[in-house]
Amino acid sequence: MDVFGIFSLLGGLALFLFGMDVMGKSLEKQAGGSLQKLLSRMTGSPLRGFLLGLAVTAVIQSSSATTVMVVGFVNSGIMQLHQAVGVILGSNVGTTVTAWLLSLSGLQGDSLFIRLLKPTSFSPVLAFIGILLRMTGRSEKRKGAGTILLGFAVLMTGMSAMSDAVAPLQDAPWFTNLFIKFSNPILGLLVGAILTAIIQSSSASVGILQAFAATGAITYSSAIPIILGQNIGTCVTALLSAVGANRNAKRAAMVHLYFNIIGSLLFMTIFYSLNAVIHFSIMGESINAMGIAVIHTSFNLAATAVMLPFSRFLEKLAIRTIPDDKAPEQFQLLDPRLLATPAAAVERTFLVACDMALISQESLDGAMKLRSGWDAKLSDSVRRQEEATDRYEDSIGSYLVQLSSKNLTQKDSRLVSMLLHTLSDFERLGDHALNMAKTAQEIHEKKIIFSAAARQELSVLERAIHDIVKLTVDVFTAKDPETARRVEPMQQVVSDLVRQIKAHHIDRLASGSCSISYGFVLEDLLTASERVADHCSNIAVALIEMPQGSYDSHEYLSSVKRNSDEFELYYAGYRSRYLLGEDTSNSAN
Numbered sequence: 001m002d003v004f005g006i007f008s009l010l011g012g013l014a015l016f017l018f019g020m021d022v023m024g025k026s027l028e029k030q031a032g033g034s035l036q037k038l039l040s041r042m043t044g045s046p047l048r049g050f051l052l053g054l055a056v057t058a059v060i061q062s063s064s065a066t067t068v069m070v071v072g073f074v075n076s077g078i079m080q081l082h083q084a085v086g087v088i089l090g091s092n093v094g095t096t097v098t099a100w101l102l103s104l105s106g107l108q109g110d111s112l113f114i115r116l117l118k119p120t121s122f123s124p125v126l127a128f129i130g131i132l133l134r135m136t137g138r139s140e141k142r143k144g145a146g147t148i149l150l151g152f153a154v155l156m157t158g159m160s161a162m163s164d165a166v167a168p169l170q171d172a173p174w175f176t177n178l179f180i181k182f183s184n185p186i187l188g189l190l191v192g193a194i195l196t197a198i199i200q201s202s203s204a205s206v207g208i209l210q211a212f213a214a215t216g217a218i219t220y221s222s223a224i225p226i227i228l229g230q231n232i233g234t235c236v237t238a239l240l241s242a243v244g245a246n247r248n249a250k251r252a253a254m255v256h257l258y259f260n261i262i263g264s265l266l267f268m269t270i271f272y273s274l275n276a277v278i279h280f281s282i283m284g285e286s287i288n289a290m291g292i293a294v295i296h297t298s299f300n301l302a303a304t305a306v307m308l309p310f311s312r313f314l315e316k317l318a319i320r321t322i323p324d325d326k327a328p329e330q331f332q333l334l335d336p337r338l339l340a341t342p343a344a345a346v347e348r349t350f351l352v353a354c355d356m357a358l359i360s361q362e363s364l365d366g367a368m369k370l371r372s373g374w375d376a377k378l379s380d381s382v383r384r385q386e387e388a389t390d391r392y393e394d395s396i397g398s399y400l401v402q403l404s405s406k407n408l409t410q411k412d413s414r415l416v417s418m419l420l421h422t423l424s425d426f427e428r429l430g431d432h433a434l435n436m437a438k439t440a441q442e443i444h445e446k447k448i449i450f451s452a453a454a455r456q457e458l459s460v461l462e463r464a465i466h467d468i469v470k471l472t473v474d475v476f477t478a479k480d481p482e483t484a485r486r487v488e489p490m491q492q493v494v495s496d497l498v499r500q501i502k503a504h505h506i507d508r509l510a511s512g513s514c515s516i517s518y519g520f521v522l523e524d525l526l527t528a529s530e531r532v533a534d535h536c537s538n539i540a541v542a543l544i545e546m547p548q549g550s551y552d553s554h555e556y557l558s559s560v561k562r563n564s565d566e567f568e569l570y571y572a573g574y575r576s577r578y579l580l581g582e583d584t585s586n587s588a589n
Helices: 003-031 034-040 046-060 063-076 081-094 096-106 112-117 119-136 140-171 173-181 185-199 202-213 220-233 235-241 247-278 289-321 336-340 342-372 376-404 410-445 452-477 487-510 516-548 553-563 565-577
Strands: none
Touching: 003 140, 003 202, 046 063, 046 081, 046 289, 063 081, 063 202, 063 235, 063 247, 063 336, 063 342, 081 096, 081 247, 081 289, 096 202, 096 289, 119 140, 140 202, 185 202, 185 220, 185 247, 202 220, 202 289, 220 235, 220 247, 220 289, 235 247, 247 289, 336 342, 336 376, 342 376, 342 410, 342 452, 376 410, 410 516, 452 487, 452 516, 487 516, 487 565
16 A cells, blocks of 8 residues: 555545544434433333433444433433443444444445445435535424435445555555454454544444455454454543543443443353354454444344343442442532533433522522511521522533533524523522511511511412412423413512502501501512512513524513403403402501
């Protein structure tokens, strides 16, 4: 091979790796959050985990991406370690699909059917269809499908270029002697592991081996240990992703490593022991791309069949390798490793935002209870919950900034925008809960006692606040923009209640039946209540508007209140539900 042949080999390798990267990422993006949701909802069944791991990896064409995703899920607490084991085993089998696709390049024959199956025949057609979809497709799905086809065509073009570049090596003695050395099981295993660790993709390293196999210089005795090593080398990606993660995430990465090491050693021991007795005739024969795919799949299926019943053993082995500390680890809400799979990261961020919303709701309920009965422990709980919402806002906000720069689907991009618009509103709910708690403390310390009529007014308002916050959190967690339209009519009712209570208080001041000092704490409670309803309105508007790709809260609210029969219907219903006593204007504090 001269210098130009080396250039051709490097160019083919570049096209091959680039095509694989583009195709894999596009497949993952088109799958959206559905595959990630399946993984995150695993049960304790190792078999079900295996099947889902196999399916996800076969779709996104990357066992590394699946295992990194699993490590991120375990680190974030979405998935337990025992659930991750089955998925990891399945990902090893799922990745063999790529080798079978690449083996099409080695088909021999002149029949029309065989020629149609060859990548050199259909790749140009796929590339042409792909570029048409990319350039003319109006929807994101069409463009995504075009990118997948282009990636596959580039991958196959690179594969052909590599095969053509190394073809002259079939007559080079040094090249043949090199692969004869790799027939040493230990050396072949190390070469396969190192090559795969460098490029961090077993699919890519198997594809490179298939390209070199076109020279006819690689025998079964050389290819088998290299293939086993490739399975070990792919574990590097998961191990790197676990650096800095919690213990369970590190254990998930170790399960992947142990499976491949134990499987490889077991396979080599049995296979080479049998070979010493039987002397397999194929060992000296040249292997082709199809043979490599067969070996790759056979090993992973055999290793999985042996190890799946012992999944608990792998889990225990990982736990013994990375034991627990006496002090518990801090739970990590959002894992940067999930940013490599944006759809999974978006879904996880939304779940964390739902946790934040529920904490805000609980803090407000607790704060309102303090008004009618002071409880120092409950007050301290409200304070801690407010601090928690601050941490949530900081963590989620920073994570979303990183996430927004990723290649997101339109649906995920709009969900990210909605979260960015609503984070501060949920955080402010926690702030107002703390303000209510402080006002309740002032009422307790100053021994302020409201009259029965005043208590009835505040009880009605608090009931309305509880209901609007619960409705807002429910529609947010359910991503329900239709039901979210009920929030604004309720916000208007809360504003009416606040205005009426203030008017009643002014009447009481004028009659001398109420003191100004009592009015101060009442004003604080009313202001906090009205602000809470306003933030609920903001959240609902974002939930309604963002799926449509727009956000103009002022225009939306003005339009709704001017022209909506639905608004009037709900408003009338809520207004009749939250009525103040008729005699409150004549009652004293």
